Every structure is written in structure tokens, then in C-alpha cells.
Amino acid sequence: MFSKALFKQSCKANGIMWAIITFAVCFMLACVMLISGSGSIGRTVHAVEDEIVQQEIESAVSSRAINYFKLQSNGMKQFDDLFVSTLENQLPETSQDVQTRVEEVYTQVSTELMPAALAEYAAELGYQQGSNEQQELIACVMSAITSEAFEEFYQKNNEPVPPAYMDFEEINSLVLKEVQGSSGELQKYFSSEEHQEFIKKRSQSCAMIFLAGNITAQENVDKMLEELAKYDISPIKYLSFGYTYTRIKQLAANSIIEYSGRFEYEVGNLDKSQSDYDEKVKEIDEQLIGDISGSLLSSLPEEVAQALEEIGQLNLYGIVVGSIFYKMAGLLLPIIYMIMASNNLIAGQVDSGSMAYVLSTSTKRQTVVFTQALFLIGSLFVMFACTTVTSCICLAIVGAAETGITYKALILLNVGAFLVLFALSGLCFLTSCWFDRSKRSMAIGGGLSIFSLVAAMLGLFGSSVIPSVLRLDELNFFNYTTVISLFNSISILNGSLTFIWQFSILLVLGLVGYIVGALRFIKKDLPL
Amino acid sequence: MSVIETEHLTKDYGSGKGIFDINLKIEQGQMIGFAGTNGSGKTTTIRSILGFIKPTDGQVKVNGLTSWEHSSEIVKNIGYVPGEIAFPDLGTGTKFLKSQAEFLGLQDMSYANSLIERLQLDVRANLKRMSKGMKQKTALVAALMAYLPIIILDEPTTGLDPLMRVTFLDILKEEHAKGKTILISSHSFEELESTCDKVALINHGHIVDIADIYKIKNRKEKEFKIEFLDEKDYVRFLSEQFQIIRKQEQYNQVTIRLNSNDTDKLLNVLKSYSVKFISEIPYTLEKHFKNILMNEKGGKNNV
The missing domain is CATH 3.30.70.80 (Peptidase S8 propeptide/proteinase inhibitor I9)
Incomplete structure (x- = not known):
């Protein structure tokens, strides 16, 4: 069954090619494992995570800024309405009473009516009485109106306290006019362009101060850090993001200005005479701010949290070694060797006629085919034994603990790559035995083998090892067209056992190829 | 018992290609020539004798064993020089001959060395760079060195210069004199006439005539x-x-x-x-065969 002389001959004929390819594969493997194991891959993961978190914080800051801006400007308008209506209901009887009356009403509105109205609004939004959100909302609006009461807050943030909201001299003179019989003066004053512009300016500057002060307040920072700790963001890292008071203020200012600019532009495009004007304005508003309810970072949007989790779990080293090297790059050279060797061993010798020298020396065809198959399988086995040793040495240098790959998984990856080559070599050996022309054997066996590899490469981009953000699901189709998919590097790395039955399919495919090829070779006519 | 015997040997490749109803008997010690134009079926017959191809019909027996079924048995006694000379990928001629000796279980290389000397062959040359003639010589040495009783050569002298051809044929004559059974195919009648006992002419897959050289020479x-x-x-x-x-x-x-x-x-x-x-x-083999082919053609034309 076995011819030593023929085995020797095959060794001599293919030995140099084998040695070169084995060396190249081991060298590539060592480079991949050592370079990507040096820690830069871990940094990539963290950089991606940080980027996502920062994006998220910044988008939260800007939606919050717009929210505050809107709350404040609407709050001021509401305050004006309350103030006017309260005052008009109880107009002072004499002109001497005007000043005291105005002050009385101002105090009443700012301490009782306005907070009550805001509390009602908060309840409408679903915030409970006494909750942080409710207090935040009231504080936000009131800090813009009764700025004198928030002196401490402004001083803490090194900001000048904004001037009083009400110009009492002006109001007094207007009330006096009303008392004297000319009604509607107050209404006219509060709805004037000037006053609207004043509200806008004031809420712009107050909103960003309130936001910046609020976010950088120690208790809120602590809350945020606690939240971010879930995504491996340490306080030091948070500091490195550079969310200082000025930075937040700047961010808030940018987004408020952008929002109000766009809002005015879009509304300006609308036709005021149309009946659904108000509805359209509302629509634009909603479109611009999106969903702005909810407290900052109490929960990241679900997809972001998922992406973060996925990237956190991502074993990039495993992907590089398992899915990129052992399933693609590392297979290429062995496949090339296997195609050439399997062709040289049978079809090449039949095609050239040199097989005649073997068969005319009383070597049986069974012996020839068995010896050649043994040589092909053996040479592939030794090749992967070499990569196994190389990979284990590299893992020892890099350190198994840091890379998230165990020695067992690494050895199984080598076994898997060998089995893929075994299955494909079964195919190539079959075509080599089947055809007398090495062109055909190469074209069919080699072509299909290379196709398998290319399909595996394309399929990788659609496979689940690629994070869902980057995945091209359409390419997943290719995973169903190649036997290399049966080499389940994901299952090996995460320790599940599905790879075992897939390995046995590869083994059976290879065996079938070899057996059918051998039977054909024993039975066929040889042009020698 | 004949050393090589074909009975109704047929290998039909379709569309008239192949060999049909070949009946040959080669006795111990005979040197048989196998003549025919290119594509007439010489190589197919030889491949059938060696058991490389399975006959469509009929059978070949070598030393009483059918070739196809016992190929590995019968080739033990056959030294074969293929028509298409291609060597295994082994580097030099020396390495090739050593590898062949290993296949044949041959220890003693003295006969091989004497052949190499007579053929003025430089076996240290790389097989890929050998000229056609050198390859032929190397192949001849490989076929003869094990001292096997049957030698089959498929167009062995093509590519040799006239002087070397003489040496080559002399070596074959010597082997013949030692009592070996030799089958040599060629398209040179002259060459066969000067060396063989009998020459079979094959044309379009059919044996047309088997001529006895002694009779031709002594008409x-x-x-x-x-x-x-x-x-x-x-x-x-x-x-x-x-x-x-x-x-x-x-x-x-x-x-x-x-x-x-x-x-x-x-x-x-x-x-x-x-x-x-x-x-x-002179009445040559060529003339003899030409007459036969002419007659056959004439006969066909008359019909």
C-alpha cells in the first residue's frame, strides 16, 4: 500500500515549495500575532468606545441646551401673561398705589403663581412632585426670570447676575396710564418686538449658563460618572474628555444659536395666512429638537448602549487571529501549495507521462494513489503543526491573559485551518485523479478552492464577527457558498461546541474526495 | 507459451480512432518491430500491453497474465521506454536513476554505469535542461539497467543523431543476443529491418501484415x-x-x-x-509494406 521510493520522490519534488510556503505562513502568523498583540488593538477598542460616549454626551448637551432655551423663553412669556392678567384684575385705584401694587403682583406671580404653573407643567410631562426633574425645570425657568434670587448660582459660576427682568419704572408708568383710563398699554408693551427680542437674548444667555453650571455641578458630575462607569469610563478619562464649564457653555451656545437660527428660517418660509400655520410651526419645532424629554444620561439611547456593549465585548485580537488570519490570510498560501502539490502528485505526472516510470516498476496504482494522498495530507499536517508551534510561541510572548485567547482555542484554530485544507485538498486530489490534463485538474479543483477562499473573505464582512455598525448584511450570503464557513472560529473562541460537528463535516468531505479520487485513478485509462 | 500475446485486442476511442482486433504473438527471445505512421495505433497497443489502458474488447497477456488486471505484476518483467519522455521532477539524471533503482529494488548499478559510458551520457545534467537525445538515453538506461527479460520501446530513436542511433541499436541487438524479448515501435522501416526478427505493420488501428525479415532478406x-x-x-x-x-x-x-x-x-x-x-x-521492408498497402488500396478501389 505504501511506496517509500515514491514518497521520497514526492518529497523531493515538492519539498522546496512546501518549505517556502510553510516558512512564509509561519512568518506571517508571527507578525500578525506579535504586532496586533502589542496592545494597540485594545487601544483601538477604547478609542471607538470613547468616541461613541463623547458623541453621545455632546448630543445630549445640545438637546438639553435647546430644551432649556425653550423652557426659559416660554416661561418668560407665561410669566408675562400671568403678570399682566393678575395686574389687570386688580388695578390700583389711585396713582399713588401703582408702585406698591406692581411690586405686590410681581412678588405674587414670581413666588406663587409661576412656580405653581411650572409644577403643573412638570406634572403634565410626568415628573413627580418633588422629583429632581421637577425642581430642575422650575429652577431653570426661575433662574432666568428672578435672577436676583439666583445670585449665588451665578456667582458660583463666575457669571455676572443678569439685570432684573422687569423694568419697574416703565411698568409703573404704563400701569399709571391704564389707571388713568387708557387700557391695553401693558399688553402692547409685553407683545412688542423689542420685548420678544429681549426674551430671546435673555433666555439664550441664561440657558447656557444654567446648563453649564448644572452639568459641571459636583453632584451632577458624580451622577454622570456613576452612569458612565457602566461603560468603563473612569473619572480620569471623563476629565480627559475636557467637559469644562466654558466648553459646555460654548457647546450650548452653538446649539442654541443654530436651533433658533434654523427655527426662524424655517418658520419664515411658511405662509402666515394659512390655516395650519400654527400646526406647521409646531411640526418644525418638534423636528428640530427631536425628543428632548428625559434627564441627561439617565439612560443612553438603546442602540448606543448596545453598540457600546458590543464593542466592549469585541475580542479584536480574536477576530484578527481567528477570523482574519486563520480563516483568510493564513489559508491563502497553504491553498496555493495544496493546489499545486495535488496537481503535481497525480494529474501533472499523468499529463507529462512521468507516471510511466513509477507504474512500470511494479508499483500498484493503489500504492501510488495511497502514497500520494498520504504525502499530501502529511505535508499539510506538518505545515499546520508548524503554525501551531509558531502560534503557541507567539501567544506565550504576547501573553494569553491580555489577548483573550486561550491555548486550547488557538490549537483548535490550527486544527480548523488544517481541516479546511484537508477538505479542499480532497477536492483537488479528486480532480487531480479524475483528469488526465493538469490544466483541467487545476482549473476545476484549484478554481473551486480559490472561490471558497474569496467567498469566505467577502462573507467575513457580512458575518457576525463584524460589529453591527460596520456589517454588510448582503455579503453574508457568501458564507453559504463556501466550505470555509464550516470552520467556525467564533464558536471556537467563545467556547461553544457547534464547531465540533462542523469539523466532522469537513473531515467527511475531505475523505470522500480522497476515496472517490483514488477509486477513479485505479480504474481509469492512463495515457502513459 | 508466448511472452506477449494479444487476442482480438480492441480499444475503440470512437470515430474510427483506436486499435481494432489486434492479434500478435511474441515469443521468448524475439525482437519484434512495430511499424506504422503517426496515429496508427502503435502507442495504444503498447499501453494496452503494459496495462495502462483497459481494452474495449479482447485481451493482452504477458507471461500468461492479463495486462489490465495484473498490470503491477507484469510490469515487473518489462523495461519500458515511453514515447513521450518526461521525467519526475527530481533534478539531475543521477537522482532520477537512483530513484528508479529504488523503485525496482536494484542494488547493483554496474550495468547502468556501463550503459551510461557507452551512450556517452552525462547523467549529472539537470533533467529539465537535457536535450531530446540525452533524455532518450537516460530513459533507455532506466529501462535496461534492471536487466528485465522484456523490453518495450516506443519510438526510441527519434531525436537521436545518426551515429548515436547506431550505438543505440547496437545496444538493443546485444540485449537481443542475450535472449531478451524486445518490442520496438518506430516509423523508420530501415531501422526495424536492420534489427528485428519480425515487423508488424499497423495502419489505422489494424495489423496489416507481419513480415519476417529473414524471408524478406532471403527472397x-x-x-x-x-x-x-x-x-x-x-x-x-x-x-x-x-x-x-x-x-x-x-x-x-x-x-x-x-x-x-x-x-x-x-x-x-x-x-x-x-x-x-x-x-x-534490393527488396526492402519499405517496399514490401508499400506493395501491401498499395494492393489493399487497389483492392478497395476495385470494389
């Missing part, structure tokens, strides 16, 4: 061409009692056929003629 009937000095003698000679097969008046030439026993008679007659020259036209 009783011989042909002579005679040229006379003047026309008078030429005309007078036509009336003599000889079988005249060709007349060439313009040269005063006649070609006659006569039994070799009558040579005396011819010489006596010619005494009274003024003869310019007289020469024997």
Missing part, C-alpha cells in the same frame, strides 16, 4: 536493372526468356525479375551483349 526472386550501350542490344534483349517488369526505352534500360537460381543463366546470356551496367534492386 528467391530478385530484381535486376540492366542498361545497354546501344538500342539494338536493348531490343534484342527483350526477346530473351526473362520476366521483364519494367522497360525504359529512352535509357535502354530494362528491369527483370528472376529466381536467384537462374542468376547463372542471366550472366551467360549477357555475355553477348554490351552492357553499360547491371545492378540489383
Whole structure:
């Protein structure tokens, strides 16, 4: 069954090619494992995570800024309405009473009516009485109106306290006019362009101060850090993001200005005479701010949290070694060797006629085919034994603990790559035995083998090892067209056992190829 | 028992290609030539004998064993020089011969070395860079070195220079003298005629004739061409009692056929003629086969 002389001959004929390819594969493997194991891959993961978190914080800051801006400007308008209506209901009887009356009403509105109205609004939004959100909302609006009461807050943030909201001299003179019989003066004053512009300016500057002060307040920072700790963001890292008071203020200012600019532009495009004007304005508003309810970072949007989790779990080293090297790059050279060797061993010798020298020396065809198959399988086995040793040495240098790959998984990856080559070599050996022309054997066996590899490469981009953000699901189709998919590097790395039955399919495919090829070779006519 | 025997051997490749109903018997110690044009079926027959291809019909027996079923058994006794010389990818000729010796279980290389010397072969040369002739020589050494009783050569002399061809054929004659059974195919009749005992002619897959070289060389009937000095003698000679097969008046030439026993008679007659020259036209294998093929063609045309 076995011819030593023929085995020797095959060794001599293919030995140099084998040695070169084995060396190249081991060298590539060592480079991949050592370079990507040096820690830069871990940094990539963290950089991606940080980027996502920062994006998220910044988008939260800007939606919050717009929210505050809107709350404040609407709050001021509401305050004006309350103030006017309260005052008009109880107009002072004499002109001497005007000043005291105005002050009385101002105090009443700012301490009782306005907070009550805001509390009602908060309840409408679903915030409970006494909750942080409710207090935040009231504080936000009131800090813009009764700025004198928030002196401490402004001083803490090194900001000048904004001037009083009400110009009492002006109001007094207007009330006096009303008392004297000319009604509607107050209404006219509060709805004037000037006053609207004043509200806008004031809420712009107050909103960003309130936001910046609020976010950088120690208790809120602590809350945020606690939240971010879930995504491996340490306080030091948070500091490195550079969310200082000025930075937040700047961010808030940018987004408020952008929002109000766009809002005015879009509304300006609308036709005021149309009946659904108000509805359209509302629509634009909603479109611009999106969903702005909810407290900052109490929960990241679900997809972001998922992406973060996925990237956190991502074993990039495993992907590089398992899915990129052992399933693609590392297979290429062995496949090339296997195609050439399997062709040289049978079809090449039949095609050239040199097989005649073997068969005319009383070597049986069974012996020839068995010896050649043994040589092909053996040479592939030794090749992967070499990569196994190389990979284990590299893992020892890099350190198994840091890379998230165990020695067992690494050895199984080598076994898997060998089995893929075994299955494909079964195919190539079959075509080599089947055809007398090495062109055909190469074209069919080699072509299909290379196709398998290319399909595996394309399929990788659609496979689940690629994070869902980057995945091209359409390419997943290719995973169903190649036997290399049966080499389940994901299952090996995460320790599940599905790879075992897939390995046995590869083994059976290879065996079938070899057996059918051998039977054909024993039975066929040889042009020698 | 014949060493090689084919019975109704047929290998049909379709569309008239192949070999059909080949019946050959090669006895121990015979040297048989196998003649035929390119594509006539020589190589197919040889492959069938070695058991590389399965006959469509009939069978080949070598030493009583059918070739296809016992290929590995029968080739033990056969040294084979393939028509298409391609060596395994082994580097130099020396390495190839060593590898072959290993396959054959051959220890003693002295005979191989003496052959190499006689063929003036440089076996240290790289197989890929060898000329056609060098490859032929290497292949011959590989086939002969194990001292096997049967030697089969498929067009072994193509690509050899005339001098080397002589050496080559001399070696084969020696092997023949040692009692080996040799089958050699060639499209050179001359070469076969000078070496073989019998030559089989194959044409379009059919054996047309098996000629015995001894009989051809020692034919009783011989042909002579005679040229006379003047026309008078030429005309007078036509009336003599000889079988005249060709007349060439313009040269005063006649070609006659006569039994070799009558040579005396011819010489006596010619005494009274003024003869310019007289020469024997040899009957060669080529002529023999040409006649046969012509007759066959003629026969077909008549139908």
C-alpha cells in the first residue's frame, strides 16, 4: 500500500515549495500575532468606545441646551401673561398705589403663581412632585426670570447676575396710564418686538449658563460618572474628555444659536395666512429638537448602549487571529501549495507521462494513489503543526491573559485551518485523479478552492464577527457558498461546541474526495 | 507459451480512432518491430500491453497474465521506454536513476554505469535542461539497467543523431543476443529491418501484415536493372526468356525479375551483349509494406 521510493520522490519534488510556503505562513502568523498583540488593538477598542460616549454626551448637551432655551423663553412669556392678567384684575385705584401694587403682583406671580404653573407643567410631562426633574425645570425657568434670587448660582459660576427682568419704572408708568383710563398699554408693551427680542437674548444667555453650571455641578458630575462607569469610563478619562464649564457653555451656545437660527428660517418660509400655520410651526419645532424629554444620561439611547456593549465585548485580537488570519490570510498560501502539490502528485505526472516510470516498476496504482494522498495530507499536517508551534510561541510572548485567547482555542484554530485544507485538498486530489490534463485538474479543483477562499473573505464582512455598525448584511450570503464557513472560529473562541460537528463535516468531505479520487485513478485509462 | 500475446485486442476511442482486433504473438527471445505512421495505433497497443489502458474488447497477456488486471505484476518483467519522455521532477539524471533503482529494488548499478559510458551520457545534467537525445538515453538506461527479460520501446530513436542511433541499436541487438524479448515501435522501416526478427505493420488501428525479415532478406526472386550501350542490344534483349517488369526505352534500360537460381543463366546470356551496367534492386521492408498497402488500396478501389 505504501511506496517509500515514491514518497521520497514526492518529497523531493515538492519539498522546496512546501518549505517556502510553510516558512512564509509561519512568518506571517508571527507578525500578525506579535504586532496586533502589542496592545494597540485594545487601544483601538477604547478609542471607538470613547468616541461613541463623547458623541453621545455632546448630543445630549445640545438637546438639553435647546430644551432649556425653550423652557426659559416660554416661561418668560407665561410669566408675562400671568403678570399682566393678575395686574389687570386688580388695578390700583389711585396713582399713588401703582408702585406698591406692581411690586405686590410681581412678588405674587414670581413666588406663587409661576412656580405653581411650572409644577403643573412638570406634572403634565410626568415628573413627580418633588422629583429632581421637577425642581430642575422650575429652577431653570426661575433662574432666568428672578435672577436676583439666583445670585449665588451665578456667582458660583463666575457669571455676572443678569439685570432684573422687569423694568419697574416703565411698568409703573404704563400701569399709571391704564389707571388713568387708557387700557391695553401693558399688553402692547409685553407683545412688542423689542420685548420678544429681549426674551430671546435673555433666555439664550441664561440657558447656557444654567446648563453649564448644572452639568459641571459636583453632584451632577458624580451622577454622570456613576452612569458612565457602566461603560468603563473612569473619572480620569471623563476629565480627559475636557467637559469644562466654558466648553459646555460654548457647546450650548452653538446649539442654541443654530436651533433658533434654523427655527426662524424655517418658520419664515411658511405662509402666515394659512390655516395650519400654527400646526406647521409646531411640526418644525418638534423636528428640530427631536425628543428632548428625559434627564441627561439617565439612560443612553438603546442602540448606543448596545453598540457600546458590543464593542466592549469585541475580542479584536480574536477576530484578527481567528477570523482574519486563520480563516483568510493564513489559508491563502497553504491553498496555493495544496493546489499545486495535488496537481503535481497525480494529474501533472499523468499529463507529462512521468507516471510511466513509477507504474512500470511494479508499483500498484493503489500504492501510488495511497502514497500520494498520504504525502499530501502529511505535508499539510506538518505545515499546520508548524503554525501551531509558531502560534503557541507567539501567544506565550504576547501573553494569553491580555489577548483573550486561550491555548486550547488557538490549537483548535490550527486544527480548523488544517481541516479546511484537508477538505479542499480532497477536492483537488479528486480532480487531480479524475483528469488526465493538469490544466483541467487545476482549473476545476484549484478554481473551486480559490472561490471558497474569496467567498469566505467577502462573507467575513457580512458575518457576525463584524460589529453591527460596520456589517454588510448582503455579503453574508457568501458564507453559504463556501466550505470555509464550516470552520467556525467564533464558536471556537467563545467556547461553544457547534464547531465540533462542523469539523466532522469537513473531515467527511475531505475523505470522500480522497476515496472517490483514488477509486477513479485505479480504474481509469492512463495515457502513459 | 508466448511472452506477449494479444487476442482480438480492441480499444475503440470512437470515430474510427483506436486499435481494432489486434492479434500478435511474441515469443521468448524475439525482437519484434512495430511499424506504422503517426496515429496508427502503435502507442495504444503498447499501453494496452503494459496495462495502462483497459481494452474495449479482447485481451493482452504477458507471461500468461492479463495486462489490465495484473498490470503491477507484469510490469515487473518489462523495461519500458515511453514515447513521450518526461521525467519526475527530481533534478539531475543521477537522482532520477537512483530513484528508479529504488523503485525496482536494484542494488547493483554496474550495468547502468556501463550503459551510461557507452551512450556517452552525462547523467549529472539537470533533467529539465537535457536535450531530446540525452533524455532518450537516460530513459533507455532506466529501462535496461534492471536487466528485465522484456523490453518495450516506443519510438526510441527519434531525436537521436545518426551515429548515436547506431550505438543505440547496437545496444538493443546485444540485449537481443542475450535472449531478451524486445518490442520496438518506430516509423523508420530501415531501422526495424536492420534489427528485428519480425515487423508488424499497423495502419489505422489494424495489423496489416507481419513480415519476417529473414524471408524478406532471403527472397528467391530478385530484381535486376540492366542498361545497354546501344538500342539494338536493348531490343534484342527483350526477346530473351526473362520476366521483364519494367522497360525504359529512352535509357535502354530494362528491369527483370528472376529466381536467384537462374542468376547463372542471366550472366551467360549477357555475355553477348554490351552492357553499360547491371545492378540489383534490393527488396526492402519499405517496399514490401508499400506493395501491401498499395494492393489493399487497389483492392478497395476495385470494389
